[in-house]
Amino acid sequence: MANDKNRKAILVTPEDCIGCRGCQVACKSWNQLPGIKTKNNGTYQNPPDLAGAAFNIIRYNEVPSTENPVRWLFVSRRCMHCDDAGCMKICPAPGALYRTAEGAVAFDRDKCIGCKLCVNACPFDVPRYDAENKVTKCHLCFDRIGAAMQPACVKTCPTGALKFGDRAELIGTAKKQGFKTIYGEQDLGGLGTIYAFKDEPKLYGMKENPTIPYSVIFWHTYLKPLSVIGLGGVVAAAAIHYLAIGPHKEKDEEV
Amino acid sequence: MAEMVRKSSSDEILNHWILAGSCILLIITGFAFLFHLEFVGSVFGGFNFMKTVHNWLGVVFILSLFYSMRHYLKDALEYDDDDVQWFKVAGGYLSHKVKVPPMGKYNPGQKLYYLAIVVAGIAIALSGFGIWLLKGNTTVMLLSHLVHNVAFCIFVIAVPVHIYLGTLANPGTFQIMVNGMVPLETAKKKYPKWIKAVGKM
Numbered sequence: 305m306a307n308d309k310n311r312k313a314i315l316v317t318p319e320d321c322i323g324c325r326g327c328q329v330a331c332k333s334w335n336q337l338p339g340i341k342t343k344n345n346g347t348y349q350n351p352p353d354l355a356g357a358a359f360n361i362i363r364y365n366e367v368p369s370t371e372n373p374v375r376w377l378f379v380s381r382r383c384m385h386c387d388d389a390g391c392m393k394i395c396p397a398p399g400a401l402y403r404t405a406e407g408a409v410a411f412d413r414d415k416c417i418g419c420k421l422c423v424n425a426c427p428f429d430v431p432r433y434d435a436e437n438k439v440t441k442c443h444l445c446f447d448r449i450g451a452a453m454q455p456a457c458v459k460t461c462p463t464g465a466l467k468f469g470d471r472a473e474l475i476g477t478a479k480k481q482g483f484k485t486i487y488g489e490q491d492l493g494g495l496g497t498i499y500a501f502k503d504e505p506k507l508y509g510m511k512e513n514p515t516i517p518y519s520v521i522f523w524h525t526y527l528k529p530l531s532v533i534g535l536g537g538v539v540a541a542a543a544i545h546y547l548a549i550g551p552h553k554e555k556d557e558e559v
Numbered sequence: 560m561a562e563m564v565r566k567s568s569s570d571e572i573l574n575h576w577i578l579a580g581s582c583i584l585l586i587i588t589g590f591a592f593l594f595h596l597e598f599v600g601s602v603f604g605g606f607n608f609m610k611t612v613h614n615w616l617g618v619v620f621i622l623s624l625f626y627s628m629r630h631y632l633k634d635a636l637e638y639d640d641d642d643v644q645w646f647k648v649a650g651g652y653l654s655h656k657v658k659v660p661p662m663g664k665y666n667p668g669q670k671l672y673y674l675a676i677v678v679a680g681i682a683i684a685l686s687g688f689g690i691w692l693l694k695g696n697t698t699v700m701l702l703s704h705l706v707h708n709v710a711f712c713i714f715v716i717a718v719p720v721h722i723y724l725g726t727l728a729n730p731g732t733f734q735i736m737v738n739g740m741v742p743l744e745t746a747k748k749k750y751p752k753w754i755k756a757v758g759k760m
């Protein structure tokens with residue numbers, strides 16, 4: 305998937321973002337999400353984090369600067385559409401989280417059983433839940449991009465801080481433009497939300513070396529196969545025992 | 560009619576089948592979640608309802624596991640030299656020629672099976688309740704998820720061994736879980752120390 309030619313992505317360029325939050329509004333509008341009542345807690349970042357009715361937010365990240373009195377890095381936060389997606393790995397309900405032809409991780413709320421395992425396996429703490437405890441998150445506007453339109457947030461972005469397109473092309477262009485880091489190029493098999501950074505990812509408040517929790521990897525690689533091999537092995541061993549050695553007979557006990 | 564002796568009481572038999580029934584359904588639905596077995600889901604009209612069934616079967620299972628303690632726990636905690644010898648001859652399962660030492664009501668394999676089911680059963684139930692009810696806490700969720708699946712592996716290995724030993728491998732044993740009775744002559748050979756203890760030998 306990571307090198308798949310059809311894979312689409314959103315490229316985020318924080319330095320181009322003016323913090324207008326048009327993307328947040330466009331997302332709500334397209335997905336018909338209600339407003340969230342919040343209170344001022346000393347930052348323009350609002351709502352404070354992703355929520356059942358907020359699939360994307362702009363993080364208002366203020367960082368130290370010697371050149372400017374204020375240096376604000378506005379960073380779009382949303383589902384990363386990981387190639388190796390922890391949420392999909394752990395989900396026990398078939399079809400609740402699924403991969404679209406464009407490489408997005410979309411969801412089907414009718415199939416979700418509301419177990420909330422996915423948020424715990426997500427390296428980025430992304431999935432949220434609606435009033436009926438069904439999973440909700442950014443789905444890369446799979447319904448729009450499937451019809452050759454841009455995601456709502458990208459369509460509305462006035463500055464080009466959000467760009468949508470072929471993943472490989474977006475990365476190629478950003479590299480040519482001389483960005484220091486393309487965050488998400490390799491992580492988790494390659495992310496579907498990638499970031500063009502001029503500085504260290506840490507400065508933008510990004511997780512370095514994101515990974516799926518080790519317990520989930522251990523479970524997926526060892527425990528799942530063991531359950532099948534264990535059951536199958538016992539059934540086979542019982543059959544062999546029955547044929548080769550045979551059941552206890554009463555006369556055996558008389559020795 | 561040969562003289563019979565009662566090995567299992569009727570409440571023990573009833574509880575065994577509640578325990579066994581819930582356990583096996585939990586295993587089947589558990590496999591369905593693990594490997595997205597849609598045909599199992601459709602038996603329950605979808606995964607949503609199957610999740611509800613799985614949760615409540617867990618409640619039935621742990622209650623009957625606790626109730627089973629009055630039947631087996633005391634026996635399962637007592638071991639003697641004959642039990643050690645039993646392991647040395649692998650319970651007579653690998654050769655019919657070895658001499659199996661005299662046994663009490665349960666052999667040490669059964670006793671350890673019971674303890675394994677109790678330990679894994681409590682672990683799988685607690686972790687199941689963790690996933691079901693403590694969704695807000697990542698550590699609890701991930702730890703529960705891990706413990707639930709480790710215990711699951713113990714179950715899918717131990718339970719089929721038990722079923723084989725309780726049916727095909729030991730003809731006549733299955734009847735104990737039907738009407739609770741064993742022919743006295745058989746019991747004298749298979750469980751001599753128990754028969755002596757109850758004064759019939």
Ligand code: HEM
Pocket residue numbers: 566575578579580582583627631665669670672673676718721722725726732733734735736
């Ligand atoms: C359909 C499947 C099963 C069959 C045919 C079966 C059969 C039997 C039989 C015949 C006994 C009596 C053994 C004796 O008194 O010597 C027994 C005992 C017992 N069974 Fe099952 N069983 C089944 C499933 C289960 C399951 C799923 C569990 C556990 C969760 C279980 C737990 C026990 C326990 C704890 C005992 C007490 C004695 C011992 O440790 O062997 N059984 N079973």
Ligand code: SF4
Pocket residue numbers: 382383384385386389390391392409425426427428429430431441
């Ligand atoms: S960011 Fe989280 S929710 Fe999005 S695809 Fe990756 S693991 Fe899944």
Ligand code: SF4
Pocket residue numbers: 391394395396397400401411415416417418419420421422423431438439
């Ligand atoms: S909450 Fe829904 S989408 Fe998330 S793991 Fe559970 S069933 Fe899957």
Ligand code: SF4
Pocket residue numbers: 320321322323324325326327328362378380457460461462463464465466
């Ligand atoms: S619409 Fe574009 S410029 Fe406005 S906040 Fe969103 S990413 Fe930034």
